[in-house]
Amino acid sequence: MSTIHKSPWLLHYDGSSCNGCDIEVLACTTPVYDVERFGVINTGNPMHADIFLITGGINSQNESVVKQIYEQMPQPKVVIAVGTCACTGGIFKECYNIKGGADTVIPVDIYVPGCAARPESIIDGVVKGVALFKEKAEALKAAEK
Amino acid sequence: MTERIIIAVLYVILAPFVIGLLDGFDRKISARMQGRRGPSVLQPFFDLKKLFEKEFLTANKSQLFMIRSYLVFIVLSGILFFGGFDILLVVFSLSTAAMFLILASTSTHSPYSAQGTHRELVQIMSCEPMELLVAVGFYLATKTFNVNEIIAGSAISNIVYLPGFFVGFVFILTIKFRKSPFDIATSHHAHQEVIKGVTSEMVGKEYGMVTLAEWYENAILLGIVGLFFLNSNPVSIVGAIIAILVVWFLEILIDNTSARVKWQLMLKLAWGVTIIAAGMNLFLLEIIMG
Ligand code: SF4
Numbered sequence: 001m002s003t004i005h006k007s008p009w010l011l012h013y014d015g016s017s018c019n020g021c022d023i024e025v026l027a028c029t030t031p032v033y034d035v036e037r038f039g040v041i042n043t044g045n046p047m048h049a050d051i052f053l054i055t056g057g058i059n060s061q062n063e064s065v066v067k068q069i070y071e072q073m074p075q076p077k078v079v080i081a082v083g084t085c086a087c088t089g090g091i092f093k094e095c096y097n098i099k100g101g102a103d104t105v106i107p108v109d110i111y112v113p114g115c116a117a118r119p120e121s122i123i124d125g126v127v128k129g130v131a132l133f134k135e136k137a138e139a140l141k142a143a144e145k
Numbered sequence: 146m147t148e149r150i151i152i153a154v155l156y157v158i159l160a161p162f163v164i165g166l167l168d169g170f171d172r173k174i175s176a177r178m179q180g181r182r183g184p185s186v187l188q189p190f191f192d193l194k195k196l197f198e199k200e201f202l203t204a205n206k207s208q209l210f211m212i213r214s215y216l217v218f219i220v221l222s223g224i225l226f227f228g229g230f231d232i233l234l235v236v237f238s239l240s241t242a243a244m245f246l247i248l249a250s251t252s253t254h255s256p257y258s259a260q261g262t263h264r265e266l267v268q269i270m271s272c273e274p275m276e277l278l279v280a281v282g283f284y285l286a287t288k289t290f291n292v293n294e295i296i297a298g299s300a301i302s303n304i305v306y307l308p309g310f311f312v313g314f315v316f317i318l319t320i321k322f323r324k325s326p327f328d329i330a331t332s333h334h335a336h337q338e339v340i341k342g343v344t345s346e347m348v349g350k351e352y353g354m355v356t357l358a359e360w361y362e363n364a365i366l367l368g369i370v371g372l373f374f375l376n377s378n379p380v381s382i383v384g385a386i387i388a389i390l391v392v393w394f395l396e397i398l399i400d401n402t403s404a405r406v407k408w409q410l411m412l413k414l415a416w417g418v419t420i421i422a423a424g425m426n427l428f429l430l431e432i433i434m435g
Contacts, residue, residue: 003191003195004194004195006188006195007191031179031180034181034182036176036181037176037181037182037183039188039192045341045345047202047345047347047348048348050195050199074199074201074348074349076199076200140200141198
């Protein structure tokens, strides 16, 4: 039986967000929401991460950074865009330096809307991400066979 | 002899389960201390299994070889210790293993690995004198380095003769277990100052093997804690197990109540405690045992 979904390690990257969503992401790790009970670890290392959580939109400076982080993560991996900014560019969409949401540079699996996204919906997104993570792991295994 | 072989084999098979479970309880107890529910006690096993299932993206092929050697040497040290051989040999074999970890982390060019390696070396420097002194302490108290003879030849537990050594050893355990305030070479929790230090560039199964090696190493270290309490009477095993659990809980408590310090302070504290506690004990032992 695969238990891979019981250990989803998270990498949080802050694009050009207003920090509103970032604070909500951090709130998820506090005693009130405690995402660690699902086995989630907030890691800073893309090589150890399974779920890539992006807040804020993509600008011309962080574009290459986001791509690199994504490429450094070993398969299977899931990308979650948290907040309207990461989904579409949000309130900053029309700015001269903003390219748009995270999906303008890397494939995004799950979109969590909200400005700021509430911790409940972030956890909801992570739980969906975890289910997808398991699916991808099984698909990868099947492809190997 | 067969008995010693059985214990060594049991170590190889059981150590990961026992230490993994202790680690699970550690995370649960830590979470409760912080007012959280925490993950399942089996979480360390889920994490380990996942690491072996991830894609293997290595920056340098020789890294895997170094990590395998690290694991092999740690397990070998454990076999030597639980098989009842020379404790001095165990200490040397553990430092050889540590060299492989250093080689593995320096085989890539990540600045985080480099920083972590530097700190790992300082950690080794802080702990090594005390580890060696423990072996010397047992020799002075029992006139032998052989683990089996240390146990068989002691009518009363050696903690009576070696309280200073015990204090010094428990102090460096915090560094060895990579617990706060001394988790400076790699971070166990969500601290992200050096990302993952020595283990930054270790991916999937490599990181899994390092975790496994740490479990094997922790089993040896806790075994040494137990050795202070073991004597020729088999009942002393109960005392040793209680002592190990108390020390383990103490480490969790220290971890949750202290903030990380800089390496300079760690080195000064570790050497200070080593010199004062173990040094005084050594001095007194020399006088008494002559
Ligand atoms: S979605 Fe709203 S709260 Fe979140 S980063 Fe964008 S502007 Fe800030």
